[in-house]
Every structure is written in C-alpha cells, then in structure tokens.
C-alpha cells in the first residue's frame with residue numbers, strides 16, 4: 001500500500017543475558033529475554049500512531065529498532081519504503097528520533113552550536129543550515145535561548161531543542177519516545193499542540209511511544225497497546241474502547257496478560 | 262565531503278576551549294616537563310657514558326629526550342583517542358543521536374578523533390618550539406620531509422592499534438587491556454627516555470615488535486642529524502609493513518564490534 005509508511009512484520013528482539021557472576025556456578029549460561037515479540041504494525045502517512053504501554057513493555061526497544069539503532073533478531077520492517085536492515089542509510093535519512101533523553105546534546109555548547117553540528121551530520125549544507133536553524137528555533141519557540149549553553153536550559157527548553165533538531169532536515173517520519181517525560185502540564189500541552197499543528201497538519205507521520213494514557217488518547221489517531229513485548233491490541237482510540245475509557249481497557253489487557261502467566 | 266569531519270572539528274574545538282582553565286593548563290604542563298628534562302639533561306650532560314650511548318643522535322641528552330616525550334604524545338593519542346572519544350560520546354549520550362543521522366559509524370569514529378590529533382600536533386609543536394627557542398636544541402640541519410613521513414606512518418600504525426582498542430570499548434565498555442599493554446611496553450622498550458641500546462639483548466629484540474621504536478629512531482635521525490630517506494628508509498619500511506598488516510585487521514575487527522553492539526542493543530550504553 002502506497003500510503004503505508006511504517007510496516008513491521010513479526011518484528012522481534014531478543015537480548016542475550018549472560019548469567020555472569022550472579023550465578024557463579026554457571027557464569028556462561030545464557031538466558032534469552034524477548035523484549036519485543038512478533039510485532040506487526042502499519043502506520044499510514046500523516047497519521048499519529050501511539051505506542052502505549054507501561055514501563056518495560058518494550059516501547060523503547062521497538063522504537064530504536066525502527067530507527068536502526070538496534071538490530072532486529074527476526075522479522076522485517078519497511079520504513080518510508082526502505083528495508084530497515086538492508087537500507088539503513090536511506091531509512092535514517094527519512095526519519096527523526098526525538099526522545100526524552102536530555103543527554104543527547106552537548107551541554108557546554110549553545111543550542112545553536114548543537115543544531116549546527118547535527119545539521120552537518122544530517123547532510124545539510126552550510127548555507128541551508130544557516131537558513132534552516134533560525135526557522136526551526138522559531139518554530140519551537142526558543143529563539144531567544146539559541147545562544148545560551150544547553151546546560152542552562154530548562155527541561156522544557158531541552159525538549160524543544162530536541163524537536164528543533166528533528167525538524168532540521170524536515171523528514172517524513174518522526175519517532176518520539178516519551179517526548180513529554182518530566183514536563184509540566186503547560187510544557188506538555190505545548191508539545192502536544194506542536195505535534196498536531198506543526199507535524200500532523202503538514203502530513204508528517206508521527207510514531208509516539210508513551211505510558212501516558214491521556215497523551216495517547218488526546219494526541220493520537222490510533223494506538224497500539226504493548227505489554228510484555230507484545231502488541232496486545234491496536235486500532236482507533238474510540239473503536240478500541242467503545243463505551244469504556246482507555247484506562248479501563250488498558251487495565252483489562254494488563255490483568256489478562258498477568259493471569260495468563 | 263568534508264562537511265561532516267569539519268563539523269566535528271569545530272564542535273570539539275568549541276568544547277575544548279569552553280574548558281578554558283584546562284586548555285591553559287595543558288600548555289603550562291608542557292613547559293614544566295620541558296624545564297624538568299632540561300635540568301636532567303644538565304645533570305647527565307657531559308657524562309661520557311651518556312654521550313656514547315646516544316652518539317648516534319648527536320650525543321645531547323636533552324635533545325634526545327625532548328623528541329621522545331614530544332612524539333610519545335602521538336602514541337597516546339593514536340592508541341587512546343578513538344576509544345576515549347567514542348566512550349565520551351557514549352557517556353554524554355550523543356552517540357545515539359549521531360547514529361540516527363545518515364552518517365556512517367566509521368565517519369563518526371574517525372571524525373571524532375580529528376581534534377585530538379590536531380591538538381596533539383599543536384602540543385608537539387610547542388615542545389619542539391620551546392626546546393629550540395629557549396633551551397638550545399638545534400634543529401638547524403633538520404630534514405622535515407623524512408620526519409613528516411615517519412610521523413604520518415607512525416600515526417597510521419598507532420591508530421590501527423587504537424581502532425582495535427575502540428572495538429573493545431564498543432563491546433566491553435571498558436577495561437581495554439590491549440592499549441594499556443602496548444602503551445606501557447612502548448614507553449618502556451621503545452626508546453622514549455633512553456636509547457634501546459642500553460637494554461639487555463633480549464629486550465632489544467622485543468623492542469623491534471613495537472612501531473614506536475622505528476618511529477622515534479627515524480624522527481630523531483632526521484630532525485637531529487639531518488638524515489634523509491636513504492638513511493631512515495629501513496625504519497619507514499618497517500612502519501609501512503606494520504600498518505599494512507594491522508590496519509586492515511583493525512578495520513575488520515571494528516566492523517565486527519559495531520554489528521555486535523547493534524545486536525546487543527548496547528551502542529549507547531557505557
């Protein structure tokens with residue numbers, strides 16, 4: 001389907017954990033841990049897809065896998081029409097990853113210097129970067145802070161700089177891993193509005209991992225519910241929950257899974 | 262083509278000078294070590310046994326050791342900078358942000374060490390300048406081209422060892438035994454502070470396994486004695502052979518390490 005920009009087919013990630021010194025008798029015995037199991041997702045162009053799940057569900061692992069940072073153990077995926085494993089460079093050129101990771105910038109450099117560096121890595125020419133950086137700073141509303149060091153930024157400003165970095169190359173798909181983690185309600189709202197008005201409205205596809213029910217409910221067109229490495233359900237928010245709230249639905253899924261064990 | 266490497270250079274330069282005090286301190290410590298060895302040189306100065314053992318290089322201990330300590334910096338940076346810089350990016354948390362951009366890991370690894378090499382060259386220049394201007398070392402007859410050739414070959418040889426060491430860091434995150442062993446043995450056996458001829462025979466033979474031995478000899482002979490390619494050709498040849506063997510091996514090991522780290526999902530961990 002031409003309009004499908006993210007498609008995964010039984011995407012799976014297993015981590016090998018060596019028992020090591022925690023089990024001195026068998027230090028070389030390995031334990032296989034499945035962080036993501038047989039996940040099938042389809043996200044259409046311009047859609048905001050929410051990946052909802054509690055901590056440890058495997059959201060970050062799945063997101064990083066789709067950004068080429070972690071190699072899948074099995075299964076396959078196409079991102080923006082490119083094969084996730086065989087066409088990594090093309091995949092990377094089509095996406096941006098915005099995470100809640102404050103550590104992904106140089107703290108001693110200014111916001112602008114950080115953006116200049118990452119613009120070069122994105123392959124943006126010097127002239128284009130000189131035009132583009134003020135634009136994205138303005139879009140996320142931190143123009144006045146551009147020449148201050150990143151270490152002086154508030155959590156909200158750091159998050160916005162993360163968004164600005166994602167916007168630099170104006171890619172087709174935005175992966176966001178808990179982009180509102182640690183933000184106050186106002187800053188959270190700012191990010192939510194931004195996703196709707198500046199990304200979705202311009203036809204960008206957003207893949208948003210979150211453990212906030214309200215976030216998924218308010219911002220996303222469709223959600224997938226992940227628990228224990230598996231995609232338990234997905235669909236449009238109102239379809240999924242019917243007369244219930246998403247919270248009830250979420251609880252049901254989690255308690256069902258727990259009973260199964 | 263050079264856009265990405267230059268961006269690294271600029272970024273690392275800005276980071277370096279943002280620590281103003283440490284920037285200044287580095288040059289101060291060069292000054293103090295030059296002074297220190299100047300006085301050691303005074304002490305050993307006229308001793309016939311010293312003059313005899315380094316007569317090949319002109320007989321002046323201070324000139325001899327100045328070149329040793331200055332160029333040993335290239336050993337440290339070649340061996341250590343790749344792994345240190347990758348580890349630093351892992352720890353800052355920026356490595357992942359680089360890796361989601363359409364930039365290949367080898368570009369990242371090589372580019373992130375450029376500033377270390379540039380800064381080391383400046384520091385080595387400072388050693389030589391201080392020695393030449395204020396402490397009476399004579400570079401009058403120096404042959405620059407053979408020395409530079411030796412330098413480039415040395416950097417390549419040391420770097421290939423450093424890339425192997427970075428592969429270790431990539432997988433095991435720390436505790437890289439290779440770099441430590443090579444760096445310690447090179448300092449001990451490679452003729453940094455004393456000529457290898459004072460070592461027992463079996464250690465002298467061992468010293469020929471380390472590229473620093475050839476590198477220091479070629480650089481000393483060309484800078485202090487004005488010897489040309491015909492005289493230092495053997496040492497340069499040894500460095501070429503060394504690099505021709507270790508460089509491809511190091512690149513292979515590095516590729517393996519990257520795949521391994523992506524499989525383990527541990528690229529950004531430290």
Ligand SMILES: Nc1ncnc2c1ncn2[C@@H]1O[C@H](COP(=O)(O)OP(=O)(O)O)[C@@H](O)[C@H]1O
Pocket residue numbers: 015016017033035053054055056057058059060061062525526527
């Ligand atoms: N590199 C790794 N090695 C081993 N286990 C991992 C690794 N990364 C994540 N995990 C495990 O996978 C599970 C899912 O983690 P994660 O994807 O971070 O969940 P989430 O983002 O939903 O909180 C967790 O149990 C975590 O301990």
Ligand SMILES: [Mg+2]
Pocket residue numbers: 059060061177
């Ligand atoms: Mg997570």
